[in-house]
Amino acid sequence: MQYQCALITGATSGLGESFARQLPQQATLLLTGRNLKKLEELREELSKNGRKVEIFPADVADAEQRKALAEWANGFEVDLFINNAGYGFYGPVLDNSIANEEGMTQVNVVATTYLTRALLSGMVERAHTNHRRAGMIVVASVAGFMPLPCFATYAATKAYNLHYTEALAEELKHLPIDVMALCPGPTATSFGRTASMGKEFDTKAASADDVVKLALASLGRKRICVPGLRNSLATCLPRLFPRRLVVWLGGVTMRRNRPVQG
Template structure:
């Protein structure tokens, strides 16, 4: 792992915080989040032995917030971008608020696209100039592999992110940059609480630390990495089984999370 400087969105908790802790101490950090206190506490924890740790507090549902993250990343001269921030909401689309539905699209789709496009020229330029490789990790989900009634918008945003990342990786296959779609399943974070869902009782839960470590190991080796063998097999099944069956099964599973 030879990255000089990394941007991590959604770094104040969960998988983002695990990424920050998993990166080598030689990598400078730019940590993004909305919770200033949690972000500052993590920055203080990681700023050891002269390590440079910057923070940027911004709301990714707001174009100004996304621009602030891009500007801070340019100043930090990042060569690794981890688009981790994401939000979800359990429930029927008609029952969820319009605001929450749009926030999912802004954070899960608009933010990674805008940040990626905004930083790509710098990432490629620095990689060419330094004869090194840049990196992008987009944190998708196993929900990306199927329609998810009761999680319709969240799953659709992750499907977009998965397809976008795979296509981008192919477009830039001859460039000095590694691009990965990381697809964790149920993870031990506050995601379910914030999404208005109970923690799934019959689903394998992975730690945020495992997700982050597998993501860093997979970067440069794979274009899509599904965390855990059970999730990997499920992702294959969701792509091969009849669509109507998969959708109905997903709804039955999510009903138990309510």
């Protein structure tokens, strides 16, 4: 990993925090998320060996804060962008609040699109000038491969992340930048709790550190990284079976994640 300056969104927890911890020492870290206290703790801890760590608290669901974040990040020479901030919310669409449905699309879709466009030109230009490669990881999900009843909006936002990233990788294939969609299955982070998932989710969860380790090793080699055999098999279902059957199966699986009441 030759990167000199990495921007990580959603760095305050889970996969984002693990990316921050696993990136090599030479890379300056630009960390963002809403939780200022956690950002400050990370800055203090990770800068102990003399590494440069900068933080910028921002809610990427908010257009003004997204813009301010992009302007701040463009003040550095970012050569690795890890677009990781995101969340899901379990439940049938009609039971979910409009705020949650809108929030998911703002964070998972709009912020991804906005920040990518705002950062990419500079990243590619610098990579040309410096005769190095830049990198970008968009954290999508195995849920992006199929429609998921009871996780409909989240799965659709992750399908967007996946398709967008794959198309981008093809568009940029002759330029000095590696673009990859990371598509984890259930992973042990705050995600399950935020999404109000039931206990079933945790029993299948992979470790965040393992997922991130594989992602970093795969950047530059793959366009899509799906950690774990079970998840890789799940991504094949839509190609093997009729769509209606796949959606039904997705609904059966998701209903097993229903939170236990009381």
